[in-house]
Amino acid sequence: MSSSSVLRPEILVVGNRCYRINPSSLPSLEPVDNQQHQVYREEEETDYYVDNLDDDEPSCKPQQKRSTIEPEEKSQIVREEESIEDDDDTIDYLDKENMFVYEMDVAPAFYGVLIGKNAENKQKLEQDTNTKIIFPRRDETGTVKIRSRTKANVQSARTRIELIIDRNRQMQPFTHFLSIPICQSSSSLSKNFKQKYEEFKKNVLEQCSNERGITNELFQQVNKLHLTIATFVLLSKSEINFIKDTLQECTKTLLKQFMPTDKERFIVQLKGLEFMNDDPSFVDVLYAKVQLINQTNTTRLQNFLDRLNEELLNTGLMKQKFERIKLHVTLMNSLLRKDDTGILEAQKTARGRVKNQERESFDAKNILRLFGQYDFGQIELNELHLSIMHEPDRQTGYYGCETKILLKPII
Known part of the structure; x- marks a missing residue:
C-alpha cells in the first residue's frame, strides 16, 4: 500500500x-443472489448527472461501489x-x-x-x-x-x-427510478409536446434514414418520455416504503421553500439536441435539452431537484455518484433496438455480475445539423413518480408507479 x-x-x-x-x-462481496x-437501461448511469466540478435535512449517505x-x-x-x-x-x-x-x-x-x-x-x-x-x-x-x-x-x-x-x-441492477413524466398530463402544453415529438420523429426518419443505424426502433415511446431524477436498488417492501415516506417528507418541505405561493410553477422549454459522447457519428443516446424560460424559474427547478437528490442520497438506497442532476429528456437510444418497451433484462456473467447490454451506435451528424435547434415547446412538470423499472403501466403507457407526488405549491 x-x-x-x-x-x-x-x-x-x-x-x-x-x-x-x-x-x-472481509467476507467476499459477491452479488446477493x-x-x-x-x-x-434507457440511459447509462452517468447520463443522469454531471459532476459539480464540471458544472455541465432528512438525511443518510450513499454507498460506493x-x-x-x-x-x-x-x-x-x-x-x-x-x-x-x-x-x-x-x-x-x-x-x-x-x-x-x-x-x-x-x-x-x-x-x-x-x-x-x-x-x-x-x-x-x-x-x-x-x-x-x-x-x-x-x-x-x-x-x-x-x-x-x-x-x-x-x-x-x-x-x-x-x-x-x-x-x-451497488452490484445490483436498478429496480426503481424517480421520474417526472412529460406526456402524462392532458394539458395543452403536453399535447403540443407530443405533436412536436411525433413531427421530429417523422422528419428524422424521412430525411436521415440513410444514415448508419437510424431506424424507427431508436425512438422512445411518446408516453414514456420523462426526466430521470434518481435511480434506486430497493429489494424489500420496507425499503420501498422508506423511500416513499422520505419522498413525501422531503418534497413537502422543499415545495414550501421553492413554491411559496400559488403563482409558482415548474415550466421548462425543451429545445435543442445533445448527446453524451464526443463523436456525433457514434451516438448511443440523443436527448432534448431543458433550456431556460427565465433564469429564476429554471434555477428554482434545478435547486429543488438538487436538494431532493441530496436528501435521497442520504438514505443509502440510491445509486448516484455525482452531485448535480443534468436535466434532459432522452429521445433516441440505441438500447431500444433490443426491446421497444425500454426495459431490458440484465445479462450476467458466470459469477452473477451484470454486464452492460450490447448496443449498436448510430450516426447522428445529419440529425444534429438539421434538427440541432429543434423546438419541442414548453412543458409543465407537475408530477414526481417513484417508477418501477420492470413493470410498465398498460393503461397509461408509462412506467408502473409506487407513489406519485404533485409538484404544486403547498399553501
Whole structure:
C-alpha cells in the first residue's frame, strides 16, 4: 500500500457514522443472489448527472461501489469514531439473559451474501465480533437478530453487516427510478409536446434514414418520455416504503421553500439536441435539452431537484455518484433496438455480475445539423413518480408507479 493511500484512505459513510478501509479481511462481496433481474437501461448511469466540478435535512449517505478483490487484498472496515456509542438506545438489554440484542431490517435478497456457502460468512462475522447472528428461517419473515454480552460487540457486528449490504447493493441492477413524466398530463402544453415529438420523429426518419443505424426502433415511446431524477436498488417492501415516506417528507418541505405561493410553477422549454459522447457519428443516446424560460424559474427547478437528490442520497438506497442532476429528456437510444418497451433484462456473467447490454451506435451528424435547434415547446412538470423499472403501466403507457407526488405549491 502506498503512503498516499494510508494518508488518504477510502472513506465510506453509512447513516451518521464514518468508516475507512484498512487492509485485513472481509467476507467476499459477491452479488446477493443468482436471480435474473430486469433492468431499466434507457440511459447509462452517468447520463443522469454531471459532476459539480464540471458544472455541465432528512438525511443518510450513499454507498460506493467496490469490485471484488483477491483474498490477500480483501479489506475490513474500521470505525473512525472516537468511542463506542454507549448511549445507543436502539440496542436492547435483556436482564434475564444478561444479553444485548439488536434487530436489523435486512432485505432477504442479502441473506445469501451474509450467510455465505456452508454459512462460512456468518460464522466469520460471529467469530470476529463475538456475537450470535440469527436469520429468519426460509419460510419465515422477520428481522436479523444480533446477540452478544456487550453492546460494543453488537455495534461492531451491525457495522460489518451494514457495510457488506452497502457494497453488495451497488452490484445490483436498478429496480426503481424517480421520474417526472412529460406526456402524462392532458394539458395543452403536453399535447403540443407530443405533436412536436411525433413531427421530429417523422422528419428524422424521412430525411436521415440513410444514415448508419437510424431506424424507427431508436425512438422512445411518446408516453414514456420523462426526466430521470434518481435511480434506486430497493429489494424489500420496507425499503420501498422508506423511500416513499422520505419522498413525501422531503418534497413537502422543499415545495414550501421553492413554491411559496400559488403563482409558482415548474415550466421548462425543451429545445435543442445533445448527446453524451464526443463523436456525433457514434451516438448511443440523443436527448432534448431543458433550456431556460427565465433564469429564476429554471434555477428554482434545478435547486429543488438538487436538494431532493441530496436528501435521497442520504438514505443509502440510491445509486448516484455525482452531485448535480443534468436535466434532459432522452429521445433516441440505441438500447431500444433490443426491446421497444425500454426495459431490458440484465445479462450476467458466470459469477452473477451484470454486464452492460450490447448496443449498436448510430450516426447522428445529419440529425444534429438539421434538427440541432429543434423546438419541442414548453412543458409543465407537475408530477414526481417513484417508477418501477420492470413493470410498465398498460393503461397509461408509462412506467408502473409506487407513489406519485404533485409538484404544486403547498399553501
